[in-house]
Amino acid sequence: MSIFHHPVIQRFRWLLFGSRAHRGLTMNAALYALLIAIGFVYLQPLLFMFVTSIKSPDDLLNPMVQWVPTEFYLGNYIKGLRVLNYSNTLMASAAMSIVPSMLQVIVASVVGYGLARYRFRGKPLIFILLLATFLIPPQNTVIPQMLTYRNLGLLGNPLALILPAVMGQGYKSAIFILIFYQSYISFPKVLEESARLDGASDMRVFLTLAVPSALPAYIVSFIFSIVWYWNETFLTVIFLEGGVTTLPMQLSKFTQAYENLYPPGTVNIFDRLNEAVKMSGTFLNILPLLVMYFILQKWFVESVEMTGITGE
Amino acid sequence: MTGYSPRREISLRTREALHGYGFILIWVVGFLLFTLLPLIETFRYSFNQVTVTTASINLNFVEWANYTRALFTDPNFIELLIGYTIETLVSVPIVLIFAMIIAMFLNLKFKFKGLFRVIFFLPIVITSGPVIKELTAQGAAAAPGISTIPAVIEFLEQLPRALRSPVEYLLTSFILILWFSGVQILIYLASLQKVDRSIYEAAAIDGASSWATFWKIILPSLSTATVVNAIYTIVSLSHFSENKVIRYIYDRTYDVQGGIGYASAMAFIYFGVMIILLTIVYLFLQQWARRGTR
Numbered sequence: 179m180s181i182f183h184h185p186v187i188q189r190f191r192w193l194l195f196g197s198r199a200h201r202g203l204t205m206n207a208a209l210y211a212l213l214i215a216i217g218f219v220y221l222q223p224l225l226f227m228f229v230t231s232i233k234s235p236d237d238l239l240n241p242m243v244q245w246v247p248t249e250f251y252l253g254n255y256i257k258g259l260r261v262l263n264y265s266n267t268l269m270a271s272a273a274m275s276i277v278p279s280m281l282q283v284i285v286a287s288v289v290g291y292g293l294a295r296y297r298f299r300g301k302p303l304i305f306i307l308l309l310a311t312f313l314i315p316p317q318n319t320v321i322p323q324m325l326t327y328r329n330l331g332l333l334g335n336p337l338a339l340i341l342p343a344v345m346g347q348g349y350k351s352a353i354f355i356l357i358f359y360q361s362y363i364s365f366p367k368v369l370e371e372s373a374r375l376d377g378a379s380d381m382r383v384f385l386t387l388a389v390p391s392a393l394p395a396y397i398v399s400f401i402f403s404i405v406w407y408w409n410e411t412f413l414t415v416i417f418l419e420g421g422v423t424t425l426p427m428q429l430s431k432f433t434q435a436y437e438n439l440y441p442p443g444t445v446n447i448f449d450r451l452n453e454a455v456k457m458s459g460t461f462l463n464i465l466p467l468l469v470m471y472f473i474l475q476k477w478f479v480e481s482v483e484m485t486g487i488t489g490e
Numbered sequence: 491m492t493g494y495s496p497r498r499e500i501s502l503r504t505r506e507a508l509h510g511y512g513f514i515l516i517w518v519v520g521f522l523l524f525t526l527l528p529l530i531e532t533f534r535y536s537f538n539q540v541t542v543t544t545a546s547i548n549l550n551f552v553e554w555a556n557y558t559r560a561l562f563t564d565p566n567f568i569e570l571l572i573g574y575t576i577e578t579l580v581s582v583p584i585v586l587i588f589a590m591i592i593a594m595f596l597n598l599k600f601k602f603k604g605l606f607r608v609i610f611f612l613p614i615v616i617t618s619g620p621v622i623k624e625l626t627a628q629g630a631a632a633a634p635g636i637s638t639i640p641a642v643i644e645f646l647e648q649l650p651r652a653l654r655s656p657v658e659y660l661l662t663s664f665i666l667i668l669w670f671s672g673v674q675i676l677i678y679l680a681s682l683q684k685v686d687r688s689i690y691e692a693a694a695i696d697g698a699s700s701w702a703t704f705w706k707i708i709l710p711s712l713s714t715a716t717v718v719n720a721i722y723t724i725v726s727l728s729h730f731s732e733n734k735v736i737r738y739i740y741d742r743t744y745d746v747q748g749g750i751g752y753a754s755a756m757a758f759i760y761f762g763v764m765i766i767l768l769t770i771v772y773l774f775l776q777q778w779a780r781r782g783t784r
Contacts, residue, residue: 206600213595217609223630223665224616230628285516292513296506304514311525315729315764317739317757321750322531323524325547345520355517380509402614409618412731412740429620453628460624467615471608478614479607482680 231255231458235448254458257449261436262428262459268466271408271424278339279403282348283396289346290358291384295370312352316412324416334421339414349410354399357485361395362388398481401474408467429463432456536754556748556755566738567756571763573655574735578727578767580656581667585723586716589671593678594708614672619731622666632662670726674719681715682708713779720771728764735760 225245230238234251237243258264293301323342327333332341342348346355365388373383389396411426418424428435436451471478536556538549560567592610596603642661646654660667685708693703727733739760743753 209595209598209600213606216592217606219665220668221609221612223625223669224612226628226630227625289514289517292510296510296513297503298507298510304518307521311521313725313765313768314525314529315736315757315761317736317753318532318761319525319528321535321743321754322528325542342520342524344516345524346517347520347524380512405615409616409621410731411619412729412736426618426620430623432620432624456624457628460621463618464616464621471612471615475608475611478611479604482676 227457227461230454231258231461233454235452235454238452238454251454254454255462257436257440257455258458258462261432261439261455262425262462263423263435264425264462267423267425267428270422271426271466274336274339274414274418274422274424275404275407277336278343278348279400279407281340282343282346282351282403283354283399285344285346285348286351286354286399287358287389287392287396288384290355290360291362291388293355294359294362295365295388308352308355311347312350320413320416327417334418336418336422338417348403348407349413350403350406354403357395357399358392361392361485365391395485398477398485401470401477402481404470405467425463425466429459432459532754532757535751536758538751539748540750540754542750552751556752557759559748559752560756560759567735567759570735570738571760574728574733574760575763575767576656577659578724580660581670581727582720582723582771584660584667585671585674586719588668589674589678589719590712590716592671592675593682596675596679597682610675611672613669617669617672622669622730623732626663626666629662630665632664670723673722673726677715677719677722678712681712685711710779713775717772717775717779720775721768724764724768724771728760728767 229245229247231254232251233243233247234249234253237247237249237251240248293304324333327335327338332338343351369387370383373387378386408424409426411424411430414424415427415430418427433451433456436455440449440451442450534549537551537553539552539555541548541550596607596610646658646661649657689707690703693707698706730736735756739753739756742748742756743750745752
């Protein structure tokens with residue numbers, strides 16, 4: 179027996195390099211090193227944003243200060259809050275993402291249920307059209323909509339965003355319809371039939387049996403929809419401009435808004451717009467979503483398992 | 491079961507169909523009103539000079555003038571379109587490979603997995619147009635530390651233009667490309683979790699190395715997810731509001747000269763290019779999947 183096969187050495191080799199059954203220490207170390215490295219690269223823009231946003235004007239000019247500011251300077255945030263008109267735009271953003279999301283999810287679930295549970299002609303066509311609504315870029319449909327809204331006097335009115343959502347044509351509606359299709363198709367037929375024998379109507383079966391069974395799909399769709407509506411700026415700018423100002427809309431005209439509040443000619447050099455203020459504005463913009471993400475992270479990271487999407 | 495007469499059977503079927511239509515009716519109406527009609531209308535605009543006054547919208551038929559202007563006269567549009575094509579073709583493989591690697595990591599068992607999952611799905615909630623714009627403007631999105639090395643800058647200057655722009659794009663927006671992989675990681679992870687664990691065990695007992703297991707078992711089982719992810723990636727990159735082509739079309743919409751008609755023509759050309767890209771990538775992946783299973 180060679181020394182390499184001595185039981186103690188063997189044990190040691192397993193510990194270090196692992197066996198078929200478990201990873202060894204080196205493999206584990208390599209795994210964590212790689213994950214931490216990728217994670218750092220991945221989060222670097224966020225870290226950069228946060229670090230820059232708490233830099234004082236002195237730190238910004240100091241080439242020695244890169245990743246560790248000399249003080250925790252909140253001045254940028256005070257300006258950022260003012261420039262973004264935070265309490266108003268925050269409320270607007272919340273309303274403009276929660277309301278359309280709720281309606282869009284309800285409608286998507288009804289449509290998804292119809293597609294999953296009923297046999298009728300033309301279903302393949304509906305799926306093709308669904309895919310089409312997912313593919314067609316917004317700028318191919320937005321101008322006539324905008325002109326129609328203008329004629330109806332709905333530009334700048336929240337209804338301009340809500341109406342398409344109510345009709346299943348909201349932002350990324352097709353994805354939500356497919357999510358509900360997937361979760362309702364696995365809903366056991368037996369339950370439905372036994373309820374029908376008891377005389378339950380279609381609507382009753384849907385509301386009392388199907389909806390509760392697909393609750394995770396509702397929650398996942400709802401929070402993804404909120405996130406996507408919140409971050410959407412192309413449609414919101416066109417439909418809501420002049421009426422409602424959401425946080426991302428205000429952020430996209432940050433420079434202009436800043437110079438209105440702090441005219442460049444009149445303020446001293448420390449109050450000029452600098453990247454620290456811009457980064458604090460950007461951070462304030464994503465902060466609500468970050469908070470939501472950390473509270474509801476289970477629903478994000480396990481969303482696919484929870485909704486039973488199989489990847490088809 | 492034999493109690494039903496054929497007539498009743500048919501009426502049951504019809505009833506089921508009618509109820510089904512009832513459930514999807516609102517969507518069909520919405521599709522006509524908010525997708526099909528505006529799409530046709532935009533298509534009509536693209537052949538017209540559109541002038542909008544406070545009272546009415548006037549159309550003046552100009553045949554293909556808007557299209558020829560976009561394709562042959564306007565130097566910016568074609569350049570942006572080429573840039574978009576290159577950027578998409580560079581980004582898609584990076585997103586797919588990165589998402590696949592991360593999904594395979596997250597499919598392993600290890601401590602603090604929850605923490606890493608939270609990190610890798612974080613970009614789902616923060617990729618909005620204005621945020622990305624600010625981050626790119628500050629250079630925070632570049633591959634860390636690489637694009638500022640003098641040697642790299644010098645190397646880039648040596649490259650021919652055709653090769654230089656994709657490489658430059660890669661260096662300056664590397665992390666952003668990665669940030670577009672959140673949903674894709676989710677989809678890959680779901681596919682990986684569907685693979686029966688016993689297949690891995692059987693492969694291990696047969697003496698397959700993990701390298702062979704990856705190419706022979708994992709990759710083929712991910713082929714559907716790869717197609718879905720590729721389509722999702724192309725669509726989300728193409729619809730992204732900071733996409734330069736979209737910005738350009740949007741800005742032209744409010745021009746006095748051409749305006750809506752010209753923007754509509756460009757929107758359709760852009761949509762066409764996007765469909766071509768989707769088709770190319772789709773056919774390529776199909777080919778690859780077929781070879782993989784053989």
